[in-house]
Amino acid sequence: xxxxxxxxxxxxxxxxxxxxxxxxxxxxxxxxxxxxxxxxxxxxxxxxxxxxxxxxxxxxxxxxxxxxxxxxxxxxxxxxxxxxxxxxxxxxxxxxxxxxxxxxxxxxxxxxxxxxxxxxxxxxxxxxxxxxxxxxxxxxxxxxxxxxxxxxxxxxxxxxxxxxxxxxxxxxxxxxxxxxxxxxxxxxxxxxxxxxxxxxxxxxxxxxxxxxxxxx
Amino acid sequence: xxxxxxxxxxxxxxxxxxxxxxxxxxxxxxxxxxxxxxxxxxxxxxxxxxxxxxxxxxxxxxxxxxxxxxxxxxxxxxxxxxxxxxxxxxxxxxxxxxxxxxxxxxxxxxxxxxxxxxxxxxxxxxxxxxxxxxxxxxxxxxxxxxxxxxxxxxxxxxxxxxxxxxxxxxxxxxxxxxxxxxxxxxxxxxxxxxxxxxxxxxxxxxxxxxxxxxxxxxxxxxxxxxxxxxxxxxxxxxxxxxxxxxxx
Ligand code: FES
Numbered sequence: 124x125x126x127x128x129x130x131x132x133x134x135x136x137x138x139x140x141x142x143x144x145x146x147x148x149x150x151x152x153x154x155x156x157x158x159x160x161x162x163x164x165x166x167x168x169x170x171x172x173x174x175x176x177x178x179x180x181x182x183x184x185x186x187x188x189x190x191x192x193x194x195x196x197x198x199x200x201x202x203x204x205x206x207x208x209x210x211x212x213x214x215x216x217x218x219x220x221x222x223x224x225x226x227x228x229x230x231x232x233x234x235x236x237x238x239x240x241x242x243x244x245x246x247x248x249x250x251x252x253x254x255x256x257x258x259x260x261x262x263x264x265x266x267x268x269x270x271x272x273x274x275x276x277x278x279x280x281x282x283x284x285x286x287x288x289x290x291x292x293x294x295x296x297x298x299x300x301x302x303x304x305x306x307x308x309x310x311x312x313x314x315x316x317x318x319x320x321x322x323x324x325x326x327x328x329x330x331x332x333x334x335x336x337x338x339x
Numbered sequence: 340x341x342x343x344x345x346x347x348x349x350x351x352x353x354x355x356x357x358x359x360x361x362x363x364x365x366x367x368x369x370x371x372x373x374x375x376x377x378x379x380x381x382x383x384x385x386x387x388x389x390x391x392x393x394x395x396x397x398x399x400x401x402x403x404x405x406x407x408x409x410x411x412x413x414x415x416x417x418x419x420x421x422x423x424x425x426x427x428x429x430x431x432x433x434x435x436x437x438x439x440x441x442x443x444x445x446x447x448x449x450x451x452x453x454x455x456x457x458x459x460x461x462x463x464x465x466x467x468x469x470x471x472x473x474x475x476x477x478x479x480x481x482x483x484x485x486x487x488x489x490x491x492x493x494x495x496x497x498x499x500x501x502x503x504x505x506x507x508x509x510x511x512x513x514x515x516x517x518x519x520x521x522x523x524x525x526x527x528x529x530x531x532x533x534x535x536x537x538x539x540x541x542x543x544x545x546x547x548x549x550x551x552x553x554x555x556x557x558x559x560x561x562x563x564x565x566x567x568x569x570x571x572x573x574x575x576x577x578x579x580x581x582x583x584x585x586x587x
Contacts, residue, residue, distance in 0.1 A: 134514075134554045135544055135581045205554050209512035212446050212553030218349075218360065219439045221413030222511060225563035231511065233556060298557040304579025306572045 137201055142302035144198040145295050149321070151191055152292075156328045163335055168265030175264035179256060199241065206234055229294040236291040243284040272336040281333055285326040292322035341367040342434040346381065348393055349441045351450050358450065360439075370430040374417070375400060375407060377429060394453040400425040402566060405501030408508065409454055410441040415505035415564040423503060423566040443504050445513035446551045458504050460550040461518060465502075467546035468539040469522040471531055484530055497525035499567040506561035506569075512553030517561035519547045520577035521569050527580055537584040544581050 130136040158178075161171040178184050222231060229236075250271055251264070271277050296318030300306070305314070343366045351358025363381055372380070375397050382392035398406040407424040411417040417427045432438060440454065448456040500521035507515045523540050526532030532539070555574065562571045 132548070133545070134548045135578060136585065137554060138578065139582060205556065209514075209553035209556070212513035212551060213444055213511075214446055215444050217410060217413065217441055217444055218347075219413040219441070221418070222560065224414060224418065225509065225560040226511070226558040230556070230558040294557070301557050301571065301575050302578060304575045304577075304582060306575030308572070311572075 131204065137205060138302045140197055141201050141205070142299040144194040144201070145299045147191070147194045148198065149292070149296065149299070152325050156325055159329065159332050162265070162268065162332055166339065168263070168269070171265045171268070172263045199237075202234065202237055227294070229290045230298070233291065233294055236287045239287045240284065240291055243280065246280075247284075269336060272333050275337070278333055278337050282330055285330050288329075289322055289326040292325065293319065296321055340370050342370055342429065342432065342436075344368060344377075344429075344432060344435070345437040346377075347437060347439045348454070350393070350453055351442075353452055354449050358453075368429055370428070372429045373400070373425055374409070374411070374427040374429070375425050394451075394455045396455050397425060402426045403501060405503035408443055408503045408505055410443060410508055412439055415443070415509040416503075416566050420563070421566060421568050423501070426566070443508035445504075445507050445553075447513065447515070448504060448507065456504075458502075460552070461502050461504060461507075461515065463550060464515065464519055464543050464546045465522060468535070468542035469526070471526065471535065473531075473534065475531065486530060490528055494525050494528040497521045497528070497569065497573050500525075500565075500569055501567060503566060505564050505566060507552060509560045509564040510553065510555070511558060511560065512556055514555045514561075515547050515550070515552040516555040516574050516577070517565060517569055517571070519543050520571075520574040523577045523580060524573035527576065536580070537587065540577060540580040541584045544577070 130140055158174055161174055162168070164170065251267060254262075254267060272281070297311070297315045300311070300314050343364070346363045346365060347360045348363065349358055350361045365377065365381060368377060368380070375395070378393060378395055385392045395409065396406045398404040400407070402423040402425060405423070408416065409424045411424065411427070416422060416424045417431065419427055419431055442448075442450050442454045443456045443458075445456075447460040448458055451457050498521075500518060502518060504515075504518070506517035507513050510516075523543055526539060527536050557571075559571050562569065
């Protein structure tokens with residue numbers, strides 16, 4: 124409790140938590156993408172089903188998932204606290220504010236992209252985690268996924284979601300390193316470039332798989 | 340050469356009253372005037388007409404004291420990079436342009452009158468630890484302490500902060516991270532600052548948190564509007580220093 128109070132009442136500790144949970148989620152996305160690639164590698168779905176049932180039973184995965192949920196909740200709660208605090212730090216707004224001139228679009232809209240990602244995430248979790256795992260329905264995961272992506276409306280929303288994810292990640296990647304104090308004349312540019320590549324490749328990968336499933 | 344401009348200036352009698360914009364037309368303005376001289380001319384006009392002149396802060400008028408600071412057309416110290424308001428000249432504006440002038444806006448910087456804000460929150464951060472308590476005597480011989488040119492330059496780049504508050508003003512979260520970081524970083528780099536290094540960063544950041552500034556979300560707007568071009572690398576150093584002080 125003491126630790127949580129300490130984290131919440133200090134601006135920089137909140138920042139570290141944001142960065143650490145963010146980096147954890149960033150890593151998770153890669154693992155998730157690799158898992159999803161099975162849908163393309165083996166179109167019969169056998170491998171994917173095997174993988175998803177493995178996920179259900181493995182203790183290691185269950186522990187990681189537990190950490191993931193906590194990390195995610197921390198990330199979102201932290202963002203909400205920051206949002207309220209930051210809004211109240213400027214009670215009177217500027218009449219003219221040319222923010223576009225000095226900051227990048229993606230960094231300005233982290234909250235909005237974050238909320239939009241969160242909203243769709245509920246649907247995503249309901250669709251796959253709840254129906255597939257928690258209800259322990261008879262339908263296999265592969266079938267569930269195919270059914271979802273054969274629906275053009277779902278696919279469309281999913282693709283839009285990925286655009287928001289891209290924008291969110293674009294700022295998030297380098298920002299996490301900066302928050303943890305990892306800035307270096309030489310390496311920060313490399314981190315930025317990796318961040319740009321990552322933020323494009325990961326959503327693009329998910330998009331590719333979903334379109335592939337829709338078309339086949 | 341002269342230009343005509345329209346000024347939309349925030350007028351507010353005191354901290355208690357609500358302010359509003361007033362419009363003033365300035366004709367035949369010499370383009371070599373500095374921005375503050377433009378306001379001087381306007382004030383002379385106002386005084387002649389028996390009106391109350393506009394209050395604005397200024398002192399050195401050469402970009403070293405950090406007293407002046409206006410939010411001009413949506414940017415702190417105007418759109419020109421690396422200058423203070425007093426170093427901004429009318430040649431940077433177009434003929435017939437409307438210029439909107441506002442005070443720094445932040446909960447931590449309450450308006451005192453018109454364009455003057457109370458920036459003592461920044462002083463409090465310095466008072467919390469932005470110094471060395473050891474008496475180091477008179478200026479030592481430059482060769483007495485061995486540091487490389489790189490370190491000296493880096494510390495100097497941070498020490499250039501004049502405490503104008505542009506970083507707070509321009510940050511969408513009204514965060515004072517760049518200011519605090521510049522001070523922390525400057526002393527953390529130099530050998531003289533080592534003894535109090537851990538204590539300093541804790542005290543200064545905690546004081547910053549107590550003063551209703553917002554939190555940094557790494558938008559880096561501060562770096563773009565800082566008249567002394569202070570890099571966000573110093574913020575990263577402060578993040579590092581604070582993390583170290585929390586963990587040890
Ligand atoms: S008046 Fe001193 S910096 Fe502008």
